[in-house]
Amino acid sequence: MQRESFIIRKLAGTQPHQAAPHHSTQVHHNSNSSPARSPIHCFFFLLSGTVLAEIGGKTYLIKEHEIVIIPAGQVFSIKYFERATGYMGGFSTTFISGTNTPENALAKYDFLRIWGSPKIELGEDAFSRQIPLFDRIYEEYSSTQPNPEIIKAYLTVVLTEADVIYRSTIKEVINHNNGICNRFLNELFKGGGNHNLPVAEYARKLGITPNHLNKVVKGATGKSPSVWIEEAIIQEARLLLKGTDLPLGEIAAKVGIMDQSYFARKFRQHEGMTPSEYRQND
Numbered sequence: 001m002q003r004e005s006f007i008i009r010k011l012a013g014t015q016p017h018q019a020a021p022h023h024s025t026q027v028h029h030n031s032n033s034s035p036a037r038s039p040i041h042c043f044f045f046l047l048s049g050t051v052l053a054e055i056g057g058k059t060y061l062i063k064e065h066e067i068v069i070i071p072a073g074q075v076f077s078i079k080y081f082e083r084a085t086g087y088m089g090g091f092s093t094t095f096i097s098g099t100n101t102p103e104n105a106l107a108k109y110d111f112l113r114i115w116g117s118p119k120i121e122l123g124e125d126a127f128s129r130q131i132p133l134f135d136r137i138y139e140e141y142s143s144t145q146p147n148p149e150i151i152k153a154y155l156t157v158v159l160t161e162a163d164v165i166y167r168s169t170i171k172e173v174i175n176h177n178n179g180i181c182n183r184f185l186n187e188l189f190k191g192g193g194n195h196n197l198p199v200a201e202y203a204r205k206l207g208i209t210p211n212h213l214n215k216v217v218k219g220a221t222g223k224s225p226s227v228w229i230e231e232a233i234i235q236e237a238r239l240l241l242k243g244t245d246l247p248l249g250e251i252a253a254k255v256g257i258m259d260q261s262y263f264a265r266k267f268r269q270h271e272g273m274t275p276s277e278y279r280q281n282d
Helices: 095-096 104-108 125-139 149-169 178-189 199-206 210-221 226-242 248-254 260-271 275-280
Strands: 006-012 041-055 059-061 065-068 076-090 119-121
Touching: 006 095, 006 125, 041 226, 059 065, 065 149, 076 125, 095 125, 095 149, 119 149, 125 149, 178 199, 178 210, 178 226, 199 210, 199 226, 210 226, 226 248, 226 260, 226 275, 248 260, 248 275, 260 275
Parallel strands: none
Antiparallel strands: 006 076, 041 059, 041 065, 041 076, 065 119
C-alpha cells in the first residue's frame, strides 16, 4: 500500500507525531501551524480532549462525539491540542474511489465538498459504532503488511455513516439547480490563483446566463455568486499572507486585484485588520 494515499495517527493525550498529514513539522501544545492546503482529505476523530483548528478561515473546536473531515484543497491549520486522544489522518480521493473514476468520491459524499461544513455531530450511538471501526483501521495500518482493501472497507463504512448523518442535518434538496450551484462552487474553489472573474465568466463556463446563475446560487446558499467570489479571494489571500513572504502587491495580483489599496480595503472589511496586520498576527 502506498502510504501517501492513506495515513492514520493515534492521538494519545500528548502531542501527535505530525500536526496533520500534509505538515512535516510537529505542532506542540498551544502552538500554531501555518495555514496550508492539503492535497488529501484529512480527518479527526476524538475520543476525548479537544483540537482547535482553523478551516477555511473559520475556527472549529473539535471534541468528542464529532468527526471532522477536511476536503482536499481546503485551507486549514491547527491551533492547539488539549489532552486529545483518538485518531487523525488522511486519504486521497483515489484511495476510496479508484484510479479510473477519482471524482466519484466527491459526488458520493456531500461533506467532501470544499464549501461545506467539515464538522459532523455524530451523536452518542453513531460515535460508539465508529470507535471499533477506527480501532480496526489503525490496527491494519500498523501491521507489518497492511491490506489496503481492508482499510478501504472500514473507511467506507465510516464515511457512509458520516454522510448519512451529514445529509440529515442540512436542508438541501437534490435537484437540477443544486447541481448548477455545486458546479459553480467546484469551479470557484478547485485551486489557488485568480478567483476574481466576473459572474458572467463563471456563467459562460457553466453554459447558463448570469441571471440564472445568480438565482440558482442565491436560492441554494443564501449568498450571491459575487459574495462567494469575494470570499474565495479572501481565503486565497489569507493562505498567501501566512504561507509565503510575497509582497502585498504581488499577493493582490495573484488573487486578481491589481489595485493594492483596494485589496487592502476589501481584506480589512472581511478580517477586521489590514493584510500586514493579519500576516503579523499569531
